[in-house]
Amino acid sequence: xxxxxxxxxxxxxxxxxxxxxxxxxxxxxxxxxxxxxxxxxxxxxxxxxxxxxxxxxxxxxxxxxxxxxxxxxxxxxxxxxxxxxxxxxxxxxxxxxxxxxxxxxxxxxxxxxxxxxxxxxxxxxxxxxxxxxxxxxxxxxxxxxxxxxxxxxxxxxxxxxxxxxxxxxxxxxxxxxxxxxxxxxxxxxxxxxxxxxxxxxxxxxxxxxxxxxxxxxxxxxxxxxxxxxxxxxxxxxxxxxxxxxxxxxxxxxxxxxxxxxxxxxxxxxxxxxxxxxxxxxxxxxxxxxxxxxxxxxxxxxxxxxxxxxxxxxxxxxxxxxxxxxxxxxxxxxxxxxxxxxxxxxxxxxxxxxxxxxxxxxxxxxxxxxxxxxxxxxxxxxxxxxxxxxxxxxxxxxxxxxxxxxxxxxxxxxxxxxxxxxxxxxxxxxxxxxxxxxxxxxxxxxxxxxxxxxxxxxxxxxxxxxxxxxxxxxxxxxxxxxxxxxxxxxxxxxxxxxxxxxxxxxxxxxxxxxxxxxxxxxx
Numbered sequence: 237x238x239x240x241x242x243x244x245x246x247x248x249x250x251x252x253x254x255x256x257x258x259x260x261x262x263x264x265x266x267x268x269x270x271x272x273x274x275x276x277x278x279x280x281x282x283x284x285x286x287x288x289x290x291x292x293x294x295x296x297x298x299x300x301x302x303x304x305x306x307x308x309x310x311x312x313x314x315x316x317x318x319x320x321x322x323x324x325x326x327x328x329x330x331x332x333x334x335x336x337x338x339x340x341x342x343x344x345x346x347x348x349x350x351x352x353x354x355x356x357x358x359x360x361x362x363x364x365x366x367x368x369x370x371x372x373x374x375x376x377x378x379x380x381x382x383x384x385x386x387x388x389x390x391x392x393x394x395x396x397x398x399x400x401x402x403x404x405x406x407x408x409x410x411x412x413x414x415x416x417x418x419x420x421x422x423x424x425x426x427x428x429x430x431x432x433x434x435x436x437x438x439x440x441x442x443x444x445x446x447x448x449x450x451x452x453x454x455x456x457x458x459x460x461x462x463x464x465x466x467x468x469x470x471x472x473x474x475x476x477x478x479x480x481x482x483x484x485x486x487x488x489x490x491x492x493x494x495x496x497x498x499x500x501x502x503x504x505x506x507x508x509x510x511x512x513x514x515x516x517x518x519x520x521x522x523x524x525x526x527x528x529x530x531x532x533x534x535x536x537x538x539x540x541x542x543x544x545x546x547x548x549x550x551x552x553x554x555x556x557x558x559x560x561x562x563x564x565x566x567x568x569x570x571x572x573x574x575x576x577x578x579x580x581x582x583x584x585x586x587x588x589x590x591x592x593x594x595x596x597x598x599x600x601x602x603x604x605x606x607x608x609x610x611x612x613x614x615x616x617x618x619x620x621x622x623x624x625x626x627x628x629x630x631x632x633x634x635x636x637x638x639x640x641x642x643x644x645x646x647x648x649x650x651x652x653x654x655x656x657x658x659x660x661x662x663x664x665x666x667x668x669x670x671x672x673x674x675x676x677x678x679x680x681x682x683x684x685x686x687x688x689x690x691x692x693x694x695x696x697x698x699x700x701x702x703x704x705x706x707x708x709x710x711x712x713x714x715x716x717x718x719x720x721x722x723x724x725x726x727x728x729x730x731x732x733x734x735x736x737x738x739x740x741x742x743x744x745x746x747x748x749x750x751x752x753x754x755x756x757x758x
Contacts, residue, residue: 250278255533255712256297258310263294263325265308265533265611267712270295286323292529292611294325306330309532309624311567313617330613335565337582344578347571347630355548356726361510361734362517363408366474369443370517372668372733373410375684376476376499376506377448379436381463382420384453388482389414392449392495397744402500406507409446412499413683415439415748421456427753429457435638435750437467438664440475443517444684446506447476449499451491454483476502510735516550518733519641521667521685522625524557525655528675529611530692532621534708535673539690540627541722542671542729543646547629552644554635554662555626556651558588559602563616564623568648572631580634584650602653606676625673637751638664655680656749659687669733671725679703681740683748686732689739690725705738 250256253276254264264278270289275282278297289295294308300319305312314330323329363371380389393414396402403409419432440448448470452460460479464470470477478498485491520543524531543553561568565585572578592599603615612618632645638661641647651661659670659682670685672678675692677700691697694709706728710716732738 248274248276250276250283252276254295257308257533260310261307262297262300263306263308264297265294265529266291281321283322286320289324290611294529294611294613296321296323296325305333308617309567309620311564311620313563313620314614326613327608332614333616334563337565337586340566340569341575341578341582344569344572344575346574354545356515356545357549358515358726358730359512360515360518360730362513363443363446363508364511364513365443366472369666370513370668371443371445372518372686373444373684374408374446374506374508375410375444376412376503377440377445377684378412378414378495378499379440379448379450379463380414380416380420381436381450381452381458381460382456383418384421384456385451385482386414386416386418388488388491388495389449389451390416391488391492392451392499395492396496396499402503406503408507408509409503411744411746413746415683417748417750419750419752420458421453423457425457431637431753432750433458433463433466434636435660435664436463437470438638438640438666439660439684439748440467440470440477441473441640442663442666442668442684444663444668445475446508447502449478449480449495451480451482451495454481476505478502514550515546515730515733516644518546518551518669518729519667520546520551520553520729521659521662521670521682522553522555523655523659523662523670523687524560524622524625524673525678525680526674526676527607527610527612527618527622528692530709530712531673531675532612532618532624533692534711535675535690535692536621536624537718538708538711538722538725539625539671539673541718542627542725543625544627544629545722545726546729547627547645550644552641552666553626553646554641554649554665554667555623555646556649556658556662557622557653558585558650559599559615559653560619560622561585561648562599562602562619563614564619567620568623568626568631571628577631577634581631581648584634584636588650610675625671635665637661640664641666652751654749654751656747657751659685660748660750669729671729673708674704677703679740679745680747681738681743681745683746686738687740687745688729688732703739703743705732 300316302318482491632643633647670687697707
């Protein structure tokens with residue numbers, strides 16, 4: 237007898253319609269809708285789809301018995317309730333799995349360091365600062381010490397930022413903007429005030445800021461003079477600093493006019509030129525928002541690849557969004573350079589969880605209906621995909637919210653999943669450019685750092701073609717490799733760092749939202 241020939245219903249091999257992220261995985265992700273009854277050839281196994289699997293959703297590559305671990309990216313994201321080969325994998329047949337922090341810390345081993353050849357000597361055109369840091373933008377920022385001064389700060393900034401004659405006179409200044417916020421008064425002393433002071437100070441210290449006007453109402457918790465006392469001599473960092481009080485100026489109109497005059501006197505000090513510098517001066521802020529199932533398949537790994545290239549070339553990156561690390565703790569701890577960094581990380585994670593418990597909030601709140609609709613099974617799977625933005629290099633430090641980076645390489649900042657609050661803290665920590673992945677369409681920007689929006693799919697890239705800057709969907713529909721597309725993204729990063737405007741720049745999306753210590757953001 238001749239060898240039996242297997243006939244596929246639509247001549248599909250699994251690679252035609254789905255992705256497997258690791259050879260150790262027992263699930264695949266549908267690149268497009270796969271219909272019930274379709275047959276897929278995976279190596280020598282014929283998989284028959286038990287029920288229609290929408291694009292971005294998962295199905296089992298083999299029978300996964302009850303109690304067995306379900307894996308993607310070679311890490312477990314849940315426990316099977318009994319899943320047959322070809323069945324859709326979702327919340328109905330997956331139980332949650334959570335890390336034991338004591339066991340993780342006890343089993344910690346210092347990772348074996350390695351030198352990567354994945355580096356480059358490329359340069360960008362940036363703004364050199366007095367302390368040796370380099371900006372990708374050159375902003376003058378108005379810093380209100382409280383919500384009571386925020387409206388006036390914004391009026392001053394808007395008046396000057398719309399002045400075309402001023403733009404022509406100072407072409408090397410990218411904008412005059414206000415860090416309007418909702419904090420600084422009506423709260424007790426302590427962590428709420430301390431966090432705001434730190435965030436405001438370190439926003440000014442970001443290398444993308446050339447100078448600042450500190451403005452107060454005159455009677456709030458934080459005055460301009462008390463802020464200056466807290467911040468110290470900012471001029472040693474090359475920052476042009478002035479202060480203004482609304483009440484002492486005689487009210488809103490007079491304060492606006494006085495503020496504009498103070499800024500105009502300082503702009504000449506800010507009018508510096510771009511110079512060629514090494515990409516070792518880049519500090520990438522890695523962010524994601526409105527994620528879908530493909531975010532962790534295309535856009536996030538693509539960002540991680542680019543982060544690796546920059547770090548291996550001497551640069552740095554900051555990864556945050558603590559709630560989006562739940563379930564991925566083990567993968568991160570294995571990369572931490574010391575047990576003390578691992579302890580800081582787990583302490584920060586525990587703090588977040590404990591505060592959530594005290595407030596009666598579930599950390600699962602970070603897993604929103606849109607994530608589920610997009611194909612994510614649970615928070616752990618979302619986290620495993622989210623942390624891919626941090627690449628693969630050693631993790632050198634764990635920072636508090638808005639704490640300045642201390643070491644070259646990848647740092648984790650303790651911060652919320654809320655995009656605006658997260659980016660505000662990351663920029664305060666020193667990020668001078670953002671790589672932001674989105675699967676369903678997040679469109680916000682940042683007050684002082686350019687934000688490169690990266691879509692997880694070509695469909696989203698085309699749909700939001702005046703908000704999305706780069707398409708990671710080519711990994712799916714053009715079979716581009718992460719390595720090749722990563723080279724293109726790095727070139728795009730260099731162009732933006734050198735002054736090319738992103739869509740968020742063009743729309744002047746300059747969001748600023750301080751993470752209040754009085755609430756728990758997911």
